[in-house]
Amino acid sequence: MQQADIKFLEDSFKKYYFEHFDLIRVPERTFEREFGYQKFNSGMIRHISIKDDKELHLLFMQNIPSDVYCSNAYYTFPNLPMNEKDWKEADLIFDIDAKDLNLSCRENHTVSICNECNQVSKNSEHCLKCNSTKIEKKSLPCKNCIDSSKTEVSKLSEILIDDLAIAQENIHVYFSGNEGFHVYVYDSQFQQIGSRERSELADYIMFNGTIPETFGMKKFKPNRSSFPNFNEKGWRGRFSKQVFGSKSKRTKIISEFLVNGYSSFQKTLDDTSENIGVKIDPNVTMDIHRIFRLPGSINSKSGLTKILCEDLNKFDPYYDASFLSDESVEVFANSPIEFCLKNKKFGPYINEKVTLPTFAAVYMICKKLATIV
Amino acid sequence: MLALGQDEIAKYPFLADAGQYLKDKGFTLEQFGSDPDLKQLVDKAFERIQVAADGKIYKSDLIGDQASKEAALPREVFSFLLAIVLLKLSGMHTLIKRFALAEARRAEKYLERDLANISDESKKELAIKIIDDLFSVQVEKLDDYFVISVSDYLKHSINFHEREWKLINRHVENGQVFLTPHETVRLIRKELGTYINSKIINAKTPAMISGFEDSVNKLVLLSKKFITFTVTSGEYPPCIKHAIEELEKGENLSHSGRFMLATFLLSKGQSVEQIAPLFKNAPDYNQRVTLYQLNHLSGASGSGTKYICPSCEKLKTQDLCFAIPECDNIINPLQFGKKRK
Numbered sequence: 001m002q003q004a005d006i007k008f009l010e011d012s013f014k015k016y017y018f019e020h021f022d023l024i025r026v027p028e029r030t031f032e033r034e035f036g037y038q039k040f041n042s043g044m045i046r047h048i049s050i051k052d053d054k055e056l057h058l059l060f061m062q063n064i065p066s067d068v069y070c071s072n073a074y075y076t077f078p079n080l081p082m083n084e085k086d087w088k089e090a091d092l093i094f095d096i097d098a099k100d101l102n103l104s105c106r107e108n109h110t111v112s113i114c115n116e117c118n119q120v121s122k123n124s125e126h127c128l129k130c131n132s133t134k135i136e137k138k139s140l141p142c143k144n145c146i147d148s149s150k151t152e153v154s155k156l157s158e159i160l161i162d163d164l165a166i167a168q169e170n171i172h173v174y175f176s177g178n179e180g181f182h183v184y185v186y187d188s189q190f191q192q193i194g195s196r197e198r199s200e201l202a203d204y205i206m207f208n209g210t211i212p213e214t215f216g217m218k219k220f221k222p223n224r225s226s227f228p229n230f231n232e233k234g235w236r237g238r239f240s241k242q243v244f245g246s247k248s249k250r251t252k253i254i255s256e257f258l259v260n261g262y263s264s265f266q267k268t269l270d271d272t273s274e275n276i277g278v279k280i281d282p283n284v285t286m287d288i289h290r291i292f293r294l295p296g297s298i299n300s301k302s303g304l305t306k307i308l309c310e311d312l313n314k315f316d317p318y319y320d321a322s323f324l325s326d327e328s329v330e331v332f333a334n335s336p337i338e339f340c341l342k343n344k345k346f347g348p349y350i351n352e353k354v355t356l357p358t359f360a361a362v363y364m365i366c367k368k369l370a371t372i373v
Numbered sequence: 374m375l376a377l378g379q380d381e382i383a384k385y386p387f388l389a390d391a392g393q394y395l396k397d398k399g400f401t402l403e404q405f406g407s408d409p410d411l412k413q414l415v416d417k418a419f420e421r422i423q424v425a426a427d428g429k430i431y432k433s434d435l436i437g438d439q440a441s442k443e444a445a446l447p448r449e450v451f452s453f454l455l456a457i458v459l460l461k462l463s464g465m466h467t468l469i470k471r472f473a474l475a476e477a478r479r480a481e482k483y484l485e486r487d488l489a490n491i492s493d494e495s496k497k498e499l500a501i502k503i504i505d506d507l508f509s510v511q512v513e514k515l516d517d518y519f520v521i522s523v524s525d526y527l528k529h530s531i532n533f534h535e536r537e538w539k540l541i542n543r544h545v546e547n548g549q550v551f552l553t554p555h556e557t558v559r560l561i562r563k564e565l566g567t568y569i570n571s572k573i574i575n576a577k578t579p580a581m582i583s584g585f586e587d588s589v590n591k592l593v594l595l596s597k598k599f600i601t602f603t604v605t606s607g608e609y610p611p612c613i614k615h616a617i618e619e620l621e622k623g624e625n626l627s628h629s630g631r632f633m634l635a636t637f638l639l640s641k642g643q644s645v646e647q648i649a650p651l652f653k654n655a656p657d658y659n660q661r662v663t664l665y666q667l668n669h670l671s672g673a674s675g676s677g678t679k680y681i682c683p684s685c686e687k688l689k690t691q692d693l694c695f696a697i698p699e700c701d702n703i704i705n706p707l708q709f710g711k712k713r714k
Contacts, residue, residue: 081676083678133623164545165547189548190523193524197524197527197531199687199690201523203539204539204540204545208541208690209539211537214543233546235541286690
């Protein structure tokens with residue numbers, strides 16, 4: 001990224017942090033957390049400990065970071081190297097990202113930026129100008145992406161509450177600031193479990209690793225009686241609803257299962273997983289030393305804020321997470337895809353100079369689709 | 374410590390304080406080496422180890438009429454304690470491991486029977502208490518099932534590689550996992566084995582006791598049977614091959630995929646300089662960053678921690694596993710192609 005762009009982003013971010021520090025959710029037990037941040041065009045600085053909100057504010061003002069992170073873990077010595085931190089426990093976290101949902105809309109709003117010649121083209125595996133395969137893809141997520149991610153969040157919440165007995169008030173949902181949602185679970189029985197246990201929990205939530213026996217299909221002498229019913233709790237119940245559809249179809253479908261046999265049933269399970277499993281990123285959930293984007297901070301992939309969603313259904317990230325000013329700025333834009341921010345449509349722009357409100361200019365510069373004139 | 378009755382000590386002899394038990398019964402170890410009647414018990418102890426070494430479970434003579442049971446109980450405990458003395462004197466760790474595992478499975482049978490005991494509430498209570506005291510797992514009875522919290526379940530189930538133990542294949546409701554008595558006890562098998570193993574390892578090794586030499590020598594011979602050699606085919610497992618192919622095609626291999634590949638090759642003895650060029654085709658390749666990260670993984674920089682290749686289970690979750698029949702139930706890619714001889 002060029003100096004002028006960095007300067008512009010830093011100025012915009014600084015203004016946000018100065019005016020909206022109240023949006024930063026200083027995590028509970030602040031001094032037990034590890035913080036980290038990045039500056040534009042620079043590596044990660046981590047293993048930082050912070051006492052309170054004043055110190056955090058200072059970090060923002062002094063460094064004007066592009067991104068700020070905070071551990072989900074609690075440590076005795078958060079500022080020491082990893083194996084000396086003395087890990088105590090960690091909140092359970094989930095990352096749901098539109099890019100992992102295999103949505104068909106995605107190719108319509110993905111651009112390919114060539115790392116060699118900076119050519120911007122619509123979704124392509126190689127540069128249309130210089131043929132290089134060193135391509136960086138940027139997506140401008142659409143309403144369908146956000147709605148589909150919301151559906152995954154709802155599926156996740158249902159499992160957390162019904163199967164794992166998590167209290168609703170201990171589940172906090174944040175818009176990630178770019179393409180999805182971050183879900184935090186506080187004060188649960190899972191605070192102290194390690195990475196391998198969390199990986200198992202992730203498999204449970206994703207409906208991974210099922211065997212036919214669990215859902216009523218035996219290898220030898222299978223019979224009708226062990227197949228799940230609609231009113232059953234947990235995955236057996238959800239599986240019934242998904243696969244049988246209605247009570248009237250249940251008998252017929254079970255007969256088909258019995259005719260088709262054990263390995264065909266395994267296939268049914270694997271296919272069903274695609275529909276009923278929650279599409280979380282397992283790497284995030286199983287990482288107990290992660291520093292995760294700080295709620296209230298700006299995501300430098302978009303210039304949008306990672307913000308708490310009080311009412312997920314009504315939440316519109318392109319309105320509710322956009323906090324930068326509407327002061328005009330002139331940019332050189334090259335975005336073959338249009339997008340909507342604060343109820344205004346922008347683009348498409350083909351190699352042209354345009355005057356835009358700061359929030360839109362930042363969004364495009366973060367996506368590498370514009371530069372400051 | 375639990376207060377145990379005579380027949381409970383016979384079922385769960387590893388809960389007894391060995392030295393104290395002998396003292397309470399008025400015996401010293403030396404007597405077992407010299408007194409012909411007591412020496413039979415040393416032979417019995419040897420048998421108990423031999424059965425374990427064969428991978429079987431020692432059958433006790435606890436079954437029978439009350440009178441013979443009375444006499445059998447202390448013998449049961451003695452043979453266990455003497456077996457430990459013999460194992461310590463032989464110093465053979467492979468035998469200790471096998472013995473601990475066999476004894477754990479023996480205790481498992483009793484625990485299961487006690488848990489399922491509907492006529493004697495106190496037996497069930499004791500089994501629940503043993504599980505709680507030794508392994509901090511709180512078990513509750515709910516209708517026909519035993520329920521434990523999901524987090525407790527996970528702490529133990531991660532030691533199993535069979536799919537039936539995955540949480541997804543369990544009845545989970547309201548933050549709890551529902552188990553049969555058999556499954557409840559099976560869940561702690563490994564820990565029970567580890568517990569018995571560590572009790573033996575931590576026990577003091579006495580000086581050689583006269584009359585014990587024969588049995589000890591036989592144990593040393595017995596343990597020779599278990600020395601194994603492994604040969605490696607040298608071929609890479611499918612997950613690693615897949616990752617290399619992705620990189621060769623210039624595809625964007627995920628962070629976890631790169632981690633797997635690098636840690637695998639480092640464990641196979643390749644150097645950072647040998648591995649780095651593999652990543653050259655990655656869309657975001659940066660030589661400086663690649664070398665930094667590889668050095669970090671190898672332990673040459675940073676905290677000095679050498680990172681190891683993730684388990685097959687973890688790779689499955691990360692969608693990096695492409696198992697083929699030759700994988701043959703290995704639990705880590707590093708084991709691929711290794712054959713015991």
